[in-house]
Amino acid sequence: MYGLTIFNGGYGPERFRRATEIAVAAEQAGFEAVWNGELYSRSATVPMAAIATATDRIAIGSNIAYGVGRTPLMWAAEARDLEELSGGRIILGLGNGTPKMMENWHGVDGAAPAVRMEELIEVLRKLWRLHEGPVHHDGRFYTVHVVPTADVPPPYRERLPIWTAGVNPRMVRAAGKVADGLVGHPMFSAKYIDELVRPELAAGVAAAERSISDVKLMGMVMCSVDEDEQLARRRLAFAIGQYAASRVYDRLFAMHGWSDAQEKIRDAARQGDNEALIAAVPDAAIDQLGVACTPEDVPSRIAKHAEGYDHLNITVPPWGLEPEEAEDATRGIIGAMKGALAGSAVEK
Template identity: 30%
Template sequence: MTERDVFLSVGAQPSLDAMVEQIEFAEELGYDTAWAPETWGRDAVTLLATAAHRTDEIGLGTSILNAYSRSPSLLGQTAVTLQEASDGRFRLGVGPSGPIVIENWHGVDFGNPLRRTRETVEIIKQVLSGEEVSYDGEYFDLDGFRLRCDLPETLPKVDAAGLGPKAVEMCGRFADGWHATTFTHDGLADRMEDLERGLELGDRDPEEFRTTVSVTCCALEDSEHARDMVTQHVAFYIGGMGTYYRDSLARQGYEELAHTIHDAWQDGDREHAQQLVEENLLPHMSVAGTPEEAREQLAEYESIDGVDAVYTSYPRSADVDEIKQTMEALAPDRTE
């Protein structure tokens, strides 16, 4: 059975306490895992450490910590510590993020994100082995240290995010799970072939691998308002977050549309960009409408072969009440 997770919004969050309360609410509703993002707001590590002490059962994970602002060894230390803090409920998600965040916020050259993410995953797994870390890579050259604390009884899994064919193949080959985001139904199905190739190359057991799909959701009685917020959110990512998500959409068979949305947004014609999203993309890569409509739409994602978990994420403009309404409408017990 496909698991249903929750992804915390980074927008419209008045406090750390409000975010932790949403994780507590997700636990009450029966969600399997709460995923914390990290962009340029509150850091995910402090958030999850706080949540670990205020929850008992819900899984906790990062989606994602980027592979640039922390060293791979520190990411390994963080994974061990959060696993200890959560009594074995933690799962580490890492990935490259995107050039606009890495270069403009962290001031680091984006370089080769595929190679850097692979090296990061490999080093983290060495850290988690408890043995001396020895690594000679393109980005990292490490030797002479091992983790200076006992390993947790259950080691945390290490997931990776990827958009393009080679990145998804890398996830299957080296990580324990793949985080998929901003995919249409068909685009996601196409990437599954790349994931299977990576699993074969890494001689991995598909049964031990977790594919987690992010879906932007808004379920409100005011269905028009719900669709408007999701439309704006999708248009922002395609048009306002550099070229990373634009190019991912183009690879999914929407090249002309992706560039038109991006150009309209960059030219200041956001109304046109949002109109293009609403007319051409909304039902194919998001969930929006009344609670009943949204539940039916989310079930379509969960039925895609190879999807192990779907996490409901929320529009960047949604307020706390709208997020909680959507969480409640799409809670796992509503569809069992």
């Protein structure tokens, strides 16, 4: 039930070699999945291909790739290639980013992102079955008319696992309606899961007349490890503070009674005062949103965060570490978890 995020730090061919080495180490340690994201300067799919050629068993997921970053046709084509290359080990994790990212990075309308995601998945499912015949779709966001002029082989697996990202209610509900899994977020707490995520996921499942067992729930936990536990806590607090500055997480902070702290974090962020930002993050937020501990305590702390999830993706704090430091920290997590991974599983 455990996965690991691999970051694409560095530059040149060396970064792909290092990423595949970490993936191999994770596979050997007993992790069931590795996850790779993308940003404005890095794709998810190219590193996934490199990892697929270097590993044999481990599932390979995108967490996340931008759904609006490729057309449905190219998503289906790339997913088919990745499925063949990996021997059927791909989990396609898709998200939109914020409406501003959709508009400024991808040049698409940021309106109704959940509706757009639902339609994208619908079209992807149709294109996955292109071997059965032409695909015609006229929707709000996508117009697709593909009539093959040559034989199309069937995909490696009959159904491609597609998991979609969601933080706020409508995107969570979209996952319940159309996806095979919900890609959670590092800012999820147990309370947020119980009071918002599960009800909205159930509402989406009910609207689509599906079973809740059809949708896997993936958590994502930031793990900061150091022999000096206070230093580990500071690193985690810094990462939480970067998220807290965004309005996206207002609901979570309000739910926990941390809104005043969130305003202090925002003031510190505006002033560029990292020390004040770290100091403003409540101890309870550090304990509930991530893991900050010494190496020997990692397995027990991670196990507590895994409760209630079908799959837990472990990641180093995404802010505050240089690429080499993030890689070293990731290897440290692998070493700390190695003895606790027997019998873990992710359903692909």
